Amino acid sequence: MIRKMEKEYAGAKLGIWLFLFTEILLFGGLFLLYATYLSSYPREFAIAGREMHLGFGTANTILLITSSLFAAMSVTAVQQGEIRKVLNLLGATIICAMIFLVNKYFEWSSEIGHGFYPDSPRFSAGPIGEALFFSLYYLTTGLHGFHVLAGVGLLTVVALKVRRGAIHAGDYVLLENSALYWHLVDLIWIFIFPLYYLVL
Amino acid sequence: MNSSNHPTLPLTSFWNDTGKCGVSAWVFSTDHKRIGLLYLYSVLISFLVAVLIGLLLKIELMAPGRTIMGPVTYNALFTVHGVLMIFLFIIPGFPGVFGNLVMPIQIGASDVAFPRLNLLSWWLYITGALTIVLSLFTGGGPPDTGWTFYVPFSVRTGTNVSLAVIGVFIVGFSSILTGINFVTTIHRLRADGMAWGRLPLFVWSIYATAWIQILATPVLGITLLLVVAERLLGTGLFDPSRGGDPIMFQHLFWIYSHPAVYIMILPGMGIVSEIFPVFARKPIFGYKMIAFSSLAIAGAGSLVWAHHMFTSGISDMAVLVFSFLTFVVAIPSAIKVFNWVSTLYKGSISLEAPMLFALSFIMLFSIGGLTGLVQGAAATNIHIHDTQFVVGHFHYVIFGGAGFAFFSAMHYWLPKFFGRTYSEKPAMISWGLMFAGFNLTYFPMIILGMKGMPRRYYDYLPEFAPLNLISTIGSWILAAGLAIMMINLFMGLLKGRPFGSNPWGGATLEWTTPSPPPTENFDEEPVVTHGPYDFNRAGVP
Amino acid sequence: MADIEKDSHHIIRYPKLVMVWVFLLLLTGLTVWVSRLDLGVLHVWGSLAIAVMKAFLVIAFFMHMRYEGRLLRGLLLLTLVTLAIFIGFTFFDLSYR
Ligand code: HEM
Numbered sequence: 053m054i055r056k057m058e059k060e061y062a063g064a065k066l067g068i069w070l071f072l073f074t075e076i077l078l079f080g081g082l083f084l085l086y087a088t089y090l091s092s093y094p095r096e097f098a099i100a101g102r103e104m105h106l107g108f109g110t111a112n113t114i115l116l117i118t119s120s121l122f123a124a125m126s127v128t129a130v131q132q133g134e135i136r137k138v139l140n141l142l143g144a145t146i147i148c149a150m151i152f153l154v155n156k157y158f159e160w161s162s163e164i165g166h167g168f169y170p171d172s173p174r175f176s177a178g179p180i181g182e183a184l185f186f187s188l189y190y191l192t193t194g195l196h197g198f199h200v201l202a203g204v205g206l207l208t209v210v211a212l213k214v215r216r217g218a219i220h221a222g223d224y225v226l227l228e229n230s231a232l233y234w235h236l237v238d239l240i241w242i243f244i245f246p247l248y249y250l251v252l
Numbered sequence: 253m254n255s256s257n258h259p260t261l262p263l264t265s266f267w268n269d270t271g272k273c274g275v276s277a278w279v280f281s282t283d284h285k286r287i288g289l290l291y292l293y294s295v296l297i298s299f300l301v302a303v304l305i306g307l308l309l310k311i312e313l314m315a316p317g318r319t320i321m322g323p324v325t326y327n328a329l330f331t332v333h334g335v336l337m338i339f340l341f342i343i344p345g346f347p348g349v350f351g352n353l354v355m356p357i358q359i360g361a362s363d364v365a366f367p368r369l370n371l372l373s374w375w376l377y378i379t380g381a382l383t384i385v386l387s388l389f390t391g392g393g394p395p396d397t398g399w400t401f402y403v404p405f406s407v408r409t410g411t412n413v414s415l416a417v418i419g420v421f422i423v424g425f426s427s428i429l430t431g432i433n434f435v436t437t438i439h440r441l442r443a444d445g446m447a448w449g450r451l452p453l454f455v456w457s458i459y460a461t462a463w464i465q466i467l468a469t470p471v472l473g474i475t476l477l478l479v480v481a482e483r484l485l486g487t488g489l490f491d492p493s494r495g496g497d498p499i500m501f502q503h504l505f506w507i508y509s510h511p512a513v514y515i516m517i518l519p520g521m522g523i524v525s526e527i528f529p530v531f532a533r534k535p536i537f538g539y540k541m542i543a544f545s546s547l548a549i550a551g552a553g554s555l556v557w558a559h560h561m562f563t564s565g566i567s568d569m570a571v572l573v574f575s576f577l578t579f580v581v582a583i584p585s586a587i588k589v590f591n592w593v594s595t596l597y598k599g600s601i602s603l604e605a606p607m608l609f610a611l612s613f614i615m616l617f618s619i620g621g622l623t624g625l626v627q628g629a630a631a632t633n634i635h636i637h638d639t640q641f642v643v644g645h646f647h648y649v650i651f652g653g654a655g656f657a658f659f660s661a662m663h664y665w666l667p668k669f670f671g672r673t674y675s676e677k678p679a680m681i682s683w684g685l686m687f688a689g690f691n692l693t694y695f696p697m698i699i700l701g702m703k704g705m706p707r708r709y710y711d712y713l714p715e716f717a718p719l720n721l722i723s724t725i726g727s728w729i730l731a732a733g734l735a736i737m738m739i740n741l742f743m744g745l746l747k748g749r750p751f752g753s754n755p756w757g758g759a760t761l762e763w764t765t766p767s768p769p770p771t772e773n774f775d776e777e778p779v780v781t782h783g784p785y786d787f788n789r790a791g792v793p
Numbered sequence: 794m795a796d797i798e799k800d801s802h803h804i805i806r807y808p809k810l811v812m813v814w815v816f817l818l819l820l821t822g823l824t825v826w827v828s829r830l831d832l833g834v835l836h837v838w839g840s841l842a843i844a845v846m847k848a849f850l851v852i853a854f855f856m857h858m859r860y861e862g863r864l865l866r867g868l869l870l871l872t873l874v875t876l877a878i879f880i881g882f883t884f885f886d887l888s889y890r
């Protein structure tokens with residue numbers, strides 16, 4: 053019986069990692085496009101990149117890194133059986149994620165307000181590379197934002213299960229795997245941040 | 253599909269023993285065997301519909317000019333034919349049907365690693381399939397882009413490309429989940445004694461396939477989403493007038509779709525590797541090389557995608573590199589062929605239905621593979637690109653290769669799961685018709701392509717008429733063979749004579765359990781003490 | 794079945810996690826600071842190098858990869874190499890057009 057549990061634990065771990073690999077390749081396609089268009093339009097990308105709000109980007113980076121810390125700590129907490137702490141840490145992770153999304157909302161609104169969006173009159177008139185930068189930016193951060201949203205949902209479900217006692221020190225693979233997913237969302241952002249906000 | 257078909261089957265079999273037999277006991281079952289059969293019925297429906305469309309295409313091409321349809325209908329029909337065959341039949345077919353039915357039993361497991369995820373995969377497949385069907389009748393009507401959805405046409409056409417593409421995306425997600433499930437299963441659930449060196453070659457091929465599903469399918473996913481974004485949001489990423497590069501779409505598309513041809517063919521190779529030793533009564537020749545070449549094909553096959561793009565305007569350097577790499581992939585494929593032939597050499601061969609299909613696999617796949625090299629060579633590629641040569645080539649590979657392997661597996665394994673079997677005579681006749689009809693249909697296309705007849709046109713110059721007529725007549729013979737095969741097979745599976753636990757004399761684990769197997773697959777947990785083709789130690793003559 | 798977990802139930806103590814977090818913040822500061830310097834193309838590679846360091850920290854500690862067996866590490870490497878090839882080989886086309 054114990055051996056069977058071990059087997060299932062290791063299987064679930066392998067399974068979630070395989071899933072994370074597919075996520076890496078999903079975003080990989082967008083990074084591939086970024087690389088190609090950066091190499092074709094380095095100057096236009098530089099100009100477009102300077103329009104980005106570094107403040108929002110940096111704040112969101114710090115938020116995600118911090119939320120990742122909380123998620124990692126929640127795994128430690130559940131391993132040590134500190135259920136109260138698990139709930140607090142998960143709550144903190146979710147709050148960070150929500151603030152991230154709110155920031156993103158304001159950031160996008162401001163950019164769209166300035167006329168930076170696909171097919172906008174401003175881009176139809178201007179040099180062609182800049183529009184590509186913004187198209188990629190919206191698609192990449194949009195897909196990422198969608199993953200943040202999914203992560204919020206997932207972590208909420210996990211928190212409820214912890215409270216119901218379905219996840220505990222003896223069986224916490226769901227929490228661990230959800231935390232892994234959350235770290236992946238963070239990882240993707242770690243690359244989005246320099247590529248879109250800093251590189252040029 | 254319920255137990256009343258099997259009043260005489262033992263109550264312990266997976267058909268009966270849950271006590272439930274309604275539709276919901278099937279569509280919500282997490283038993284890998286029931287899910288495998290669900291996939292079987294679903295992919296066969298897609299296949300048969302697509303075959304009918306293929307026959308219509310051939311009737312249109314029977315004579316020059318308009319025969320039964322105009323260009324618009326023809327464009328829509330070859331697109332739907334291709335999409336159904338590729339995304340709803342052959343890609344999900346092998347993992348979904350035989351990966352599910354056979355792989356867990358061959359490694360001595362009682363199910364896959366994540367049974368509920370497995371069920372979700374099937375539901376996603378159905379959802380995607382229905383979405384594709386819906387796309388045919390809504391919006392601007394069925395897509396007319398070809399199964400490749402190339403930009404700029406796929407962005408500009410008024411047909412319902414967006415919905416079709418979303419359907420394919422969902423099916424792709426299903427394929428990814430199946431891949432994750434199978435890799436985990438093969439790593440974690442092998443029975444005691446089932447070392448990697450004892451894995452049946454079909455399992456090796458499913459393992460390699462699953463990795464392609466995991467690593468390549470997401471790239472297709474994002475590509476399709478980008479097409480939708482182009483259409484709905486006007487992102488301009490592939491639009492040259494706004495700085496985008498349409499060739500980048502082709503790169504992204506083929507980064508998935510070339511490896512995907514190995515999702516189609518690798519399991520087929522695994523299947524014939526199971527069948528040759530059993531029907532030649534000889535251990536497989538070069539077990540390690542065959543297993544290794546599956547991984548090598550999966551790996552090297554991921555490096556050749558741009559050979560579909562030689563005429564698109566990619567750089568000469570890229571043509572050189574990708575042409576060279578394409579020839580490299582031929583090596584592991586040839587290794588397999590030589591090992592199969594060596595297995596047959598001096599064996600005591602019995603020509604039953606599964607073996608006939610498997611033998612013709614070698615021949616048809618070799619023609620497909622060699623014509624592939626003609627296209628892989630940059631110079632000849634220019635001559636035959638986008639001609640009927642290409643259509644002939646890929647039907648030889650995916651229909652003559654993968655398709656015939658699929659039929660072989662149906663004759664070899666399905667009786668195991670139904671506990672009843674088909675009659676041999678009609679099976680052989682149907683094979684003969686299909687084999688003859690197949691070559692009559694597709695070999696003329698290879699010649700027509702070399703003479704310059706383009707693909708994807710409903711009309712052609714009068715000088716191509718004779719060969720096209722032969723090809724169309726061939727397609728009728730092929731269809732007759734297919735019909736006899738399906739009828740004979742399913743009549744036999746439902747009403748035929750009983751099928752014992754190991755009539756073929758196989759040495760892999762699925763032959764140690766009753767036909768049909770019990771829900772848990774084995775009456776007691778198996779312990780593996782010999783290799784998969786070690787007939788002596790398995791105690792079969 | 795030791796091929797997957799060396800010590801998968803390894804518990805990473807809070808102070809260690811916080812240390813990792815501090816490093817991540819420092820690297821974030823560094824990458825923002827570097828981006829203000831005028832380095833030309835080096836920017837791209839510099840920022841990516843820092844991002845890779847951050848990713849390494851997250852994977853090794855937050856995601857427990859340091860304490861996993863060889864299998865998972867190998868498969869992660871396989872994935873990253875695959876992505877690198879997909880991007881790298883495309884440049885056989887783009888760089889020589
Ligand atoms: C009786 C069986 C079949 C017949 C008569 C048939 C016939 C055809 C014809 C006439 C075309 C269009 C040629 C053109 O004008 O470009 C075509 C295209 C195609 N067929 Fe088949 N086919 C059959 C089976 C299959 C199978 C089993 C597969 C794959 C598993 C398949 C995959 C395709 C694909 C991918 C295309 C390309 C569609 C496109 O151009 O977008 N076919 N087939």
Ligand SMILES: [Cu+2]
Pocket residue numbers: 509510513556557559560
């Ligand atoms: Cu190819």
